Amino acid sequence: MKDLLRILVSPVVWLASFSAIYALHGLICQLDPGASEPFGVSLSRITLIAAFVLAVLVQAGLLALLYSLRFGAAPGFARSVSRMSGWVGLVATLWTLFPTLAVSSCGW
Amino acid sequence: MNALARHRRLTAIWSSEPGWKGWLSTVNHSDVGRMFIVTASFHFLVGGILAMLIRAQLATPNSAFAGPEIYSQLFTMHGTIMMFLFAIPMIEGLAIYLLPKMLGTRDLAYPRLTAYGYWCYFFGGAMLLISLVFGIAPDGGWFMYPPLTGRIHSPGINTDFWLIGITFVEISAICAAVEFTVSILKYRAPGMTLGKMPVFAWYMLVVSLMILTGFPPLILGSILLELERAFALPFFQVELGGDSLLWQHLFWLFGHPEVYIIFLPAAGMVSTILPVMASTTLLGYRWVVAAAVALAILSFGLWVHHMFTTGIPHMGLAFFSAASTLVAVPTAVQVFAWIGTMWKGTPQLRLPMLHILGFFITFVIGGLTGVMVAVVPFDWQVHDTAFVTAHLHYVLFGGFVFPVLAGIYYWLPLVTGNRRFFRLGKVAFALIFAGFHVTFLAMHWVGLMGQRRRISTYAPEDGWTAINLISSVGGFVLAFGLAVVLIEVVLSFVVRHRAPRNPWGSGMLEWAIPRPSAAYNFASLPRVNSRDPLWDDQNLPVRIARGEGYLGDPASGRRETLMIDSATAEPEQLVIYPANTRLPIVLAAVTGLFFLSLLLKIYLITPLAIAGVVALGWRWVWRLGSKQDLGDQPIGHGVAVPTIAEVSRPPGWWGSVFLLVANATLFGSLLFGYAFLWTIAPGWPPPAFIAPSLPTMLAAAVGAALAVAGVAIAVRTNRNGGTPVSGLLAAVAGALGLVAVFAMMLWSAPPAAGHAYNATVMVLGSYGLVHAALASLMLIFLLARHRAGYMSQRRRGELAIVKVWTMYLAGVTGLVVPAVYLPGLVT
Numbered sequence: 012m013k014d015l016l017r018i019l020v021s022p023v024v025w026l027a028s029f030s031a032i033y034a035l036h037g038l039i040c041q042l043d044p045g046a047s048e049p050f051g052v053s054l055s056r057i058t059l060i061a062a063f064v065l066a067v068l069v070q071a072g073l074l075a076l077l078y079s080l081r082f083g084a085a086p087g088f089a090r091s092v093s094r095m096s097g098w099v100g101l102v103a104t105l106w107t108l109f110p111t112l113a114v115s116s117c118g119w
Numbered sequence: 120m121n122a123l124a125r126h127r128r129l130t131a132i133w134s135s136e137p138g139w140k141g142w143l144s145t146v147n148h149s150d151v152g153r154m155f156i157v158t159a160s161f162h163f164l165v166g167g168i169l170a171m172l173i174r175a176q177l178a179t180p181n182s183a184f185a186g187p188e189i190y191s192q193l194f195t196m197h198g199t200i201m202m203f204l205f206a207i208p209m210i211e212g213l214a215i216y217l218l219p220k221m222l223g224t225r226d227l228a229y230p231r232l233t234a235y236g237y238w239c240y241f242f243g244g245a246m247l248l249i250s251l252v253f254g255i256a257p258d259g260g261w262f263m264y265p266p267l268t269g270r271i272h273s274p275g276i277n278t279d280f281w282l283i284g285i286t287f288v289e290i291s292a293i294c295a296a297v298e299f300t301v302s303i304l305k306y307r308a309p310g311m312t313l314g315k316m317p318v319f320a321w322y323m324l325v326v327s328l329m330i331l332t333g334f335p336p337l338i339l340g341s342i343l344l345e346l347e348r349a350f351a352l353p354f355f356q357v358e359l360g361g362d363s364l365l366w367q368h369l370f371w372l373f374g375h376p377e378v379y380i381i382f383l384p385a386a387g388m389v390s391t392i393l394p395v396m397a398s399t400t401l402l403g404y405r406w407v408v409a410a411a412v413a414l415a416i417l418s419f420g421l422w423v424h425h426m427f428t429t430g431i432p433h434m435g436l437a438f439f440s441a442a443s444t445l446v447a448v449p450t451a452v453q454v455f456a457w458i459g460t461m462w463k464g465t466p467q468l469r470l471p472m473l474h475i476l477g478f479f480i481t482f483v484i485g486g487l488t489g490v491m492v493a494v495v496p497f498d499w500q501v502h503d504t505a506f507v508t509a510h511l512h513y514v515l516f517g518g519f520v521f522p523v524l525a526g527i528y529y530w531l532p533l534v535t536g537n538r539r540f541f542r543l544g545k546v547a548f549a550l551i552f553a554g555f556h557v558t559f560l561a562m563h564w565v566g567l568m569g570q571r572r573r574i575s576t577y578a579p580e581d582g583w584t585a586i587n588l589i590s591s592v593g594g595f596v597l598a599f600g601l602a603v604v605l606i607e608v609v610l611s612f613v614v615r616h617r618a619p620r621n622p623w624g625s626g627m628l629e630w631a632i633p634r635p636s637a638a639y640n641f642a643s644l645p646r647v648n649s650r651d652p653l654w655d656d657q658n659l660p661v662r663i664a665r666g667e668g669y670l671g672d673p674a675s676g677r678r679e680t681l682m683i684d685s686a687t688a689e690p691e692q693l694v695i696y697p698a699n700t701r702l703p704i705v706l707a708a709v710t711g712l713f714f715l716s717l718l719l720k721i722y723l724i725t726p727l728a729i730a731g732v733v734a735l736g737w738r739w740v741w742r743l744g745s746k747q748d749l750g751d752q753p754i755g756h757g758v759a760v761p762t763i764a765e766v767s768r769p770p771g772w773w774g775s776v777f778l779l780v781a782n783a784t785l786f787g788s789l790l791f792g793y794a795f796l797w798t799i800a801p802g803w804p805p806p807a808f809i810a811p812s813l814p815t816m817l818a819a820a821v822g823a824a825l826a827v828a829g830v831a832i833a834v835r836t837n838r839n840g841g842t843p844v845s846g847l848l849a850a851v852a853g854a855l856g857l858v859a860v861f862a863m864m865l866w867s868a869p870p871a872a873g874h875a876y877n878a879t880v881m882v883l884g885s886y887g888l889v890h891a892a893l894a895s896l897m898l899i900f901l902l903a904r905h906r907a908g909y910m911s912q913r914r915r916g917e918l919a920i921v922k923v924w925t926m927y928l929a930g931v932t933g934l935v936v937p938a939v940y941l942p943g944l945v946t
């Protein structure tokens with residue numbers, strides 16, 4: 012059962028962070044925090060980017076755990092599949108959430 | 120005992136009742152699997168006839184064949200039947216039939232549940248078909264968007280048939296998913312570790328987990344919409360704090376994963392059949408498993424791409440557009456693994472292979488048009504045109520029907536014991552392939568020319584006439600091809616022409632059993648050392664039949680199989696199955712009565728039906744277990760393991776855990792809906808929040824603590840040889856206290872029809888009430904079981920099961936009570 016967990020964890024965490032950041036974005040657009048711009052960037056943009064960076068760091072941490080001897084799976088099937096899905100989680104996070112950096116936020 | 124005597128003895132133990140009565144009381148997976156497949160095929164026939172009616176209507180402009188009212192019923196029922204009554208049940212049937220045989224075991228984890236699921240599907244499907252016959256079928260499109268499907272715009276009973284009938288049918292999907300998950304994780308041949316599992320089992324494991332988390336949002340949505348229609352609870356009504364977009368979110372949270380729930384099992388069949396057709400092994404087994412996992416989870420992050428035209432902010436669009444393009448990667452990994460497998464082996468163009476090639480070509484085209492519509496500006500152009508319907512058929516027909524046809528031809532000898540005699544298959548394939556592409560290429564084309572989907576007719580000036588006619592002719596050719604397949608399948612049951620064992624030369628266990636398959640599958644359970652045990656040992660079938668594996672001695676007269684440790688794959692528990700019973704069909708009928716009473720609004724019957732379900736459920740579990748300790752049982756090869764009654768994690772524990780995963784998803788979707796309405800819907804905050812009541816909150820905390828502590832104490836004292844009664848009594852008191860808390864909450868809530876907030880509170884409170892009542896009932900059941908002598912220090916499994924449910928109740932209480940009272944406390 013632990014091996015199954017190792018295989019599923021990174022993509023599931025991607026799903027959680029993806030949904031959370033989508034929700035955060037919805038919330039920000041709804042609350043409309045106005046034009047406070049600390050460094051010439053809007054506060055909402057900073058929040059979103061911070062969340063994005065956090066999600067990437069979490070994925071990187073998970074990947075490190077999957078490669079570690081202590082938490083990773085024993086050599087064989089579960090090890091290679093869990094590492095592959097670890098990469099899936101990281102790449103998916105980078106690819107699907109990069110719009111926080113690039114795209115206009117609440118416009119239609 | 121020789122092989123023949125063993126076969127006779129095992130058949131006597133395992134077979135269903137003779138005659139037609141056998142169909143009503145069988146719980147054997149081979150029987151129920153076949154029943155699923157036949158019923159699903161029947162629904163395919165009905166759905167196909169509807170498709171022909173649609174194409175007949177669209178063949179000419181200004182056609183008067185069906186008016187708009189009837190046309191709406193036609194396409195809605197076509198889509199609904201194909202998705203819910205054909206595709207999903209077909210997968211369930213195939214997997215129910217095949218999985219135990221592939222995994223090297225004798226049945227699925229919960230045979231009676233298999234049968235119950237079937238009968239729910241049967242009755243629910245019948246409900247929808249009856250509505251079709253009477254011309255009162257659902258007509259709001261297969262995704263049933265409100266406000267169109269709300270009370271005001273769809274006052275008739277049509278929509279209720281969909282909401283209630285489909286929810287009823289979904290029970291069978293959830294049952295099957297729980298069953299597959301537990302069976303794949305725990306019911307395998309000894310030695311079959313996760314890495315040695317047939318790849319189809321991996322796909323089905325992933326799909327089952329997807330069903331458990333994908334279907335609950337739809338079930339919740341249907342419940343909410345039906346509550347709105349029947350009792351005016353305004354979840355989707357903007358004037359009263361609802362939002363019709365909530366439905367779209369809930370529906371597509373289900374709907375997009377659904378597409379992969381349909382595709383992945385088909386891909387699993389391709390990954391199983393293709394290597395055999397090429398006389399080799401699957402290239403990159405690990406990559407394929409990882410791709411399936413990735414695809415499954417990624418598919419849950421795509422749902423908003425069905426809502427690109429609903430006014431989603433830019434960044435939201437970009438998220439989901441990016442995610443939608445990303446799924447192409449794991450899909451490509453699978454496709455390359457298949458191409459590599461063909462490269463590595465020597466593919467032969469036998470019949471299943473033809474259908475696999477049909478699948479390749481069609482599915483790849485469907486994937487490409489899928490990437491096209493994942494691009495937002497393009498989607499804005501073609502949204503709701505025939506281009507989208509054409510795309511979805513390339514994916515569904517290409518990605519599902521072709522693999523299923525390959526699978527049918529591939530496993531047919533196992534089911535019938537015969538080889539095909541008339542060589543109709545190639546003709547059928549040619550008709551289907553050509554017919555399909557003509558039909559749907561034409562539809563892409565008219566779609567780009569602006570023909571909208573779901574229009575009952577068009578004018579000659581539109582310039583679509585010729586293309587539509589071509590498309591319809593293609594459709595009829597396709598239908599003719601499918602009819603030929605049907606004829607051939609029926610013939611191969613009738614015409615005796617005995618097939619050799621393992622006709623395709625596969626290495627997998629399902630070909631190591633008698634053909635046609637015996638009720639018990641394996642005369643003894645083999646030990647497996649690789650993914651292709653039949654290639655390791657040509658003699659394996661004989662050794663299995665001679666009883667050289669585990670459980671080779673049928674002396675006990677019980678239906679037995681083994682549960683293994685999921686990591687090491689060593690025998691862990693001896694499973695003793697219940698025998699044939701009519702309980703599943705009766706329970707399904709009473710469940711149907713419940714749904715019917717809601718449909719016909721005869722609410723007097725509803726409580727009776729619920730009481731019936733409870734009573735039958737009680738009987739269902741009461742029959743299990745034993746009144747004495749059996750001790751460790753010998754299973755052959757000098758190994759002895761405890762029976763399932765005498766362990767702390769029996770099958771029921773595993774089943775409960777996965778059922779609760781689905782349940783928690785339902786609850787989570789409800790909380791999501793609450794948050795969504797709160798932030799997005801206009802008309803919030805509501806006129807008044809519920810005044811928090813301190814005594815109720817306190818009582819909730821005490822009740823939850825008492826229930827959990829009580830069960831924990833009961834488990835502990837029982838383990839130490841004491842009596843669990845006092846702990847259980849405390850737990851019952853706690854759970855009943857929670858019943859009172861939730862009843863109070865509902866009692867003091869403002870009228871639910873007044874605002875979406877009130878309505879949500881009502882649903883949250885009811886959810887808590889149901890779980891408190893359920894836990895109370897389970898705890899009381901345990902007390903009764905203890906009195907009757909079914910529990911001992913060794914026989915502790917039932918305690919463990921109820922503990923899980925009690926803890927879940929405590930968790931629910933901990934979320935519902937703050938969700939209801941906190942807003943009032945803060946403001």
Ligand code: HEM
Binds near residue numbers: 197198201
């Ligand atoms: C047997 C060959 C089939 C033909 C000729 C066919 C034809 C059609 C046509 C013409 C429509 C469009 C109706 C309209 O928008 O006015 C349609 C809709 C649809 N079809 Fe099929 N179909 C076939 C098989 C399937 C299969 C196998 C599935 C799924 C597994 C399927 C699922 C759907 C769905 C979901 C819709 C959308 C219904 C809606 O708009 O509410 N079809 N079909």
Ligand SMILES: [Cu+2]
Binds near residue numbers: 375378422424425
């Ligand atoms: Cu989708």
